[in-house]
Amino acid sequence: MRISFKTGVWIFLSMALVATKMLIYTYVVFNGHDFFGGGNDSDYYDRYALGYDETSVNIWPDFLRFLNDVGLYSRSGVSFFLFIVGIIFVPYLSGKISDISGDRKLFYIVFFIVGIYPTIFYYTFDIYRDVLMIFLFLLGVYFLKICVFESKHKAIFLFGLGFLFSWVLYLFRPYLGFGYFIMLIGGYFFNIRKVNLKILFLIYLFILQVVCYMGFLDPIFSYRRLFFDIADMDGGSNLGIEFASREGFVVDFSKSIVFQIFGLFFVNISSVFVFFLESVPFIFMLSYVLKNKIYTNKFIDFLMLFFIVYSTVWLLGNDNLGSAVRLRVFGYLVVLFSAAIVYQNKLMGLKGK
Incomplete structure (x- = not known):
């Protein structure tokens, strides 16, 4: 398939952005810099995962504790996983959700816009829950798009899968799950x-x-x-x-x-x-x-x-x-x-x- 010059430019910019963020991540991790200061939720999540804190505020610290109990927890490992999700899968899903005409240029424009979103990028630098919540939310929205545009049995699929996503999102942040749930049952009206x-x-x-x-x-x-x-x-x-x-x-x-x-x-x-x-x-x-x-x-x-x-x-x-x-x-x-x-x-x- 031929790629137009403008599309090629956006592909290049998107890939260059991913590479740049990888370099920044490497520098920040090895030098221990903090961009904006302020409170650090990830320190609490790490303490809870290791058993030094017993107050759970949402499902995320419990999941990290589970990983630690089965010998799979590593703060740096989880952080790197979330980093990859944040710089690749979140922009990719955003592009897929936005594209309804098969326009590859628009897909990469959205990919780039989400890629340079400062807040999302910041929260890819440790074990914050934000990146995973964004990914799960986008996944839920993507399946909703399939239901609305493509599925012949969209009602059954929508409510079955939608309730699952709303429940999971509720466990991470109650009003996020609530908002997704109301979207499901009220969107048609x-x-x-x-x-x-x-x-x-x-x-x-x-x-x-x-x-x-x-x-x-x-x-x-x-x-x-x-x-x-x-x-x-x-x-x-x-x-x-x-x-x-x-x-x-x-x-x-x-x-x-x-x-x-x-x-x-x-x-x-x-x-x-x-x-x-x-x-x-x-x-x-x-x-x-x-x-x-x-x-x-x-x-x-x-x-x-x-x-x-x-x-x-x-x-x-x-x-x-x-x-x-x-x-x-x-x-x-x-x-x-x-x-x-x-x-x-x-x-x-x-x-x-």
Whole structure:
């Protein structure tokens, strides 16, 4: 098969990026550098795996303990495995999810974009759970794509495999599994092409306000207050949004969206760096999808529903910019996939099909 010059350029850039990250990984591992500082979850995971800590917060440390019990645990070995998953399989799955027209150039463009995603790259450097969660989530989204576009028996396959993915993701991070589950059961009923986005947003805020008044959000707010008990968390990157009154809920939630989803909260040079490399492209892609919603399809309905549900939960429960950068990866990725698919549909002239 002949490869066009432009496609060849993107293939070269993608492979060069993989090689560069391997060199960086080798340098960092052998010299023990820490890019951004802050807390290190991987130290806790390593202690738990070796039996020095007995408090388990999710399935990941338990799995590492299991590996250690059967003689297969090595911090450097697990770290290298996650590194390979992060620099090859995560971008590869992203490209496969985004490509609906067999466009190899677009596949490698998405591969490259995900490859240069700073937060994903950072969390490939140790035994963090983030990379594995991203991989499992992308695998679940990829099988969902197959169900929507190709499978004749998509309902049975979707719910059987989908429930499994939602359960596994729930064990890693409850609201991630919840968001995936709601996407599965609600995606067929959600149609972004047939709604007025402004009215939808107002209804969305109204429903959240009512739920807040009824007290159903109190458990989430209780968790959020933990961030105020750790005032110096991640170098003072707490946002200070307390949701102190139910009357001021809409204002506080709007601030949480602006600060955390759009990244307009700057506490140091790293936050500025992440804003321009992550938030600015996201804002552009989200605007592109919404402006061209007539070119979306049923698969994008699933993706955007996940974005809304998942983002809502963590926006309510998180008050730390450092944590927000980790949590929003999943939302940013589904918006990237949606933008890529809209772009292809526009080229093919497919409106809502």
